[in-house]
Amino acid sequence: MRFARRTEWELTPNKITGILEDFKKNGQKILDLTESNPTRCGFAYSQNGLLNQLATPDNMLYVPLTQGLLSSRQAIAAYYQNQNIAISPDQIFLTASTSEAYTFLFRLLADPGDTVLFPSPSYPLFDFLVDLNDLERGFYPLVYNDTWVVDFAELGNHITRQTKAIVTVNPNNPTGTFIKKEELAQLNKVCCAARCALISDEVFFDYAFDRKAHFLSFAANTENLTFTLGGLSKTLGLPQMKLSWIVVNGPQDMMREAIGRLEVIADTYLSVNTPVQNALPSWLASRPVIQDEIMKRVCTNREYLLRNFTDHRLGTVLHADGGWYLILKLIGSVDEEELIEQLLLEDQVYVHPGYFFNFNEGSYLILSLLPLTKTFSEGVTRITARLKKQL
Numbered sequence: 092m093r094f095a096r097r098t099e100w101e102l103t104p105n106k107i108t109g110i111l112e113d114f115k116k117n118g119q120k121i122l123d124l125t126e127s128n129p130t131r132c133g134f135a136y137s138q139n140g141l142l143n144q145l146a147t148p149d150n151m152l153y154v155p156l157t158q159g160l161l162s163s164r165q166a167i168a169a170y171y172q173n174q175n176i177a178i179s180p181d182q183i184f185l186t187a188s189t190s191e192a193y194t195f196l197f198r199l200l201a202d203p204g205d206t207v208l209f210p211s212p213s214y215p216l217f218d219f220l221v222d223l224n225d226l227e228r229g230f231y232p233l234v235y236n237d238t239w240v241v242d243f244a245e246l247g248n249h250i251t252r253q254t255k256a257i258v259t260v261n262p263n264n265p266t267g268t269f270i271k272k273e274e275l276a277q278l279n280k281v282c283c284a285a286r287c288a289l290i291s292d293e294v295f296f297d298y299a300f301d302r303k304a305h306f307l308s309f310a311a312n313t314e315n316l317t318f319t320l321g322g323l324s325k326t327l328g329l330p331q332m333k334l335s336w337i338v339v340n341g342p343q344d345m346m347r348e349a350i351g352r353l354e355v356i357a358d359t360y361l362s363v364n365t366p367v368q369n370a371l372p373s374w375l376a377s378r379p380v381i382q383d384e385i386m387k388r389v390c391t392n393r394e395y396l397l398r399n400f401t402d403h404r405l406g407t408v409l410h411a412d413g414g415w416y417l418i419l420k421l422i423g424s425v426d427e428e429e430l431i432e433q434l435l436l437e438d439q440v441y442v443h444p445g446y447f448f449n450f451n452e453g454s455y456l457i458l459s460l461l462p463l464t465k466t467f468s469e470g471v472t473r474i475t476a477r478l479k480k481q482l
């Protein structure tokens with residue numbers, strides 16, 4: 092059988108995956124500081140309240156609507172209204188996941204061989220989304236200067252006639268920085284000149300460490316054709332419920348045309364299940380409860396790390412504004428792969444290396460802030476001890 096070239100991925104498990112599989116077989120416990128699945132992190136979620144919403148007779152009626160049920164889209168519009176952003180439900184499309192939303196947008200904007208530019212470092216799923224949509228990989232660097240910022244000179248160098256969209260992750264995974272006002276203005280200029288769209292992945296938007304800080308959502312951006320993505324996997328910590336959304340904004344004509352074409356794409360799949368759409372208004376209204384619980388854990392773990400990882404001979408904790416991760420930049424040129432393996436085999440701690448997120452220079456460890464604080468703090472203690480041994 093000759094399979095499609097786009098699926099020619101390296102499928103043999105790497106060394107780390109092999110070690111993890113052996114651990115699992117032998118029942119060996121590890122401290123997993125890569126855990127990013129909130130449903131495995133011991134949150135209470137006010138479960139009954141959430142699940143009760145699924146027991147309505149309305150769920151026995153199938154109302155296939157291209158953009159999703161109006162009541163769910165109104166609830167999403169209210170979510171943005173809460174940030175003082177006026178969005179009409181007509182500008183919103185529901186999808187089963189953010190990854191699916193990306194695919195809809197790539198099918199809308201790009202032909203095979205075109206390029207979409209992604210930030211680097213960022214989230215590794217983009218590689219597969221590029222392959223599955225027959226796109227060419229394109230990255231623009233973020234540089235660290237007390238905080239991560241877009242390197243606009245380099246971004247300019249990567250733009251070609253084939254560039255159909257620039258993706259921002261706001262705040263980025265794993266660097267945790269939000270796009271600032273000046274950066275949005277620059278991105279608008281670049282996109283206008285290159286006649287390409289902006290896609291802003293804002294799944295972590297509600298998780299700023301400083302709850303009083305104000306950050307900008309691209310959902311309000313009318314300067315340029317802009318697609319803003321959000322979803323329940325992070326907003327409510329419910330990835331299993333499979334509901335995300337796209338907000339379309341921009342100059343009226345362009346926006347109308349994009350909505351018309353997206354309607355056909357969404358109508359072809361109608362992939363969002365009815366029970367979750369019906370539950371969405373009440374679930375979104377209860378988001379402070381879930382978000383407070385998650386933020387409390389994230390902030391406690393963050394404070395632990397900032398207080399305890401202070402030996403500058405080992406490395407530093409990089410600045411982040413929000414999200415579920417923190418980054419340790421290690422001193423010197425530590426071999427990330429070797430270190431990850433040692434941490435796993437000798438200390439039973441699992442962390443992600445920088446290369447997993449496409450970091451270019453230097454050595455990094457990426458720590459999830461979601462695990463139970465007992466697990467997180469013990470993991471940090473073991474990482475610190477391992478790094479000290481290597482001095």
Ligand SMILES: Cc1ncc(COP(=O)(O)O)c(C=O)c1O
Nearest residue numbers: 188189190214264294322324335
């Ligand atoms: C930045 C970012 N966008 C999108 C996703 C995928 O979200 P979904 O579960 O809605 O596909 C993730 C998952 O971790 C993510 O980190």
